[in-house]
Amino acid sequence: MPEMPEVETVRRGLMNIAAGRKIQGIDVYYGKTIENDIEKFRQALIGQTIERIDRRGKYLLFRFTNNLTMVSHLRMEGSYYRQLNDGPIDKHTHVVFHFTDGTELCYRDTRKFGRMRLVKTGEEMQVGGLKTMGPEPTTKDFKVDYFKRILKKSRSKIKPFLLNQDHVAGLGNIYCDEVLWQSRINPEQPANTLTDEQIQILHDNIIKEIAKATKYKGTTVHTFMNAFGEAGAFQNQLEVYGRGGEKCERCGHKLVKIKVAQRGTTFCPRCQAWAGDQK
Template structure:
């Protein structure tokens, strides 16, 4: 469940369900998910209490009482689940955090792309990906001045630029297509060709879309079971993503799907022109 709104939904679910819970022990079935030495990871977290879970971009930050932070990235398919002790595990359960209250916090990940890194709190910035992460897509951090500056300096296509986590935190493939459609900007437009009006529009659509998607508990594409029983609702509000061949809601032109920088890209060829 990757993009920012989905990660935020997971963060809220974790705070609701396991804030204050204490880890008794950890089982790791796929060691590559843990970036630390696995034995040290288990040992340092045993007996620790989850004080709260924060988020930066698409990264979850589990805060523990002993000055440790576990950075967790779900990548494509990572999911957390809270279950009664020794229940609910599947062949895709790769890490089990046993809690002292007779529940288990499960980490499930069909493709095993997700990663966890344990670092001293305050040193999250040393974790790959957090070192260079850009501003959060909220009004006071993603300023017009900032966007104007980075766009003006780049000839890159606008879609891969807004997907670049070091430029803006949290946008993924779905919301990149959605916000560009809302802003009537072709995904292959060079960033430095955007007008001031287009920049302002795109910025506002990014900020609004993220907030709206969080309200809808994120987008569930591969449907199935979402952690915490919070199946995302936002897939019902997508305008172009997954709508290849369907009429554009604004002009009726059929939505096209192309490849841009190796990613599937949906857009309206009538309203989003180069």
């Protein structure tokens, strides 16, 4: 599943291949991708120009000239690619935006979970998870006092706590495992038992990790590519994710893979020991 650094990489690619383009026609091959009435969706966008693409958490926000915003969530496998108008498409391409410059933007999604919804600009924050989404993991938006306050209120294990986008936006399974390892925090430690020192370290690692992963254009796992012919390179930087059974880079102990809140979780039982886990 694309995480925030991957979605930010997609956004930057879309700025190159879609921003400034005017829509001439739209073909929809799998209706459920569009949450609006399809005919209204087409009529609202034909003749409009994509001004820019913004992002909030893992949501892409296409800004159109007529004060409309298309909210696009890639979910598991969604991706965008560009080709010349009327180029060949396969059965996994569900929506095609034809531009007046002779190119087209195609949306491809093997799992078909991705969704697009057109709303008035300004109303996008009412869509899906955007309404309750926590701050972006940046120095500017994500404050340690806020983090401390919400952690102290929760008895949830820290891993699912971090996966919850209402707490902080953009952390998925991969980066959760990485920041917890970096911070030497056990994924099952309850949120409200973290010390102030642990909170500060975790907070700083979250900001650093997401920035670094974005710089490397994200992580390429399974079939996810950023759709512009480039694969992210961050998988080479991962210390724990996908490395269960291998040795911990820090202490040499064997990394262990367990399930925490139904999610595969890899950690080092030595570096990430927690007093409370000796049940």
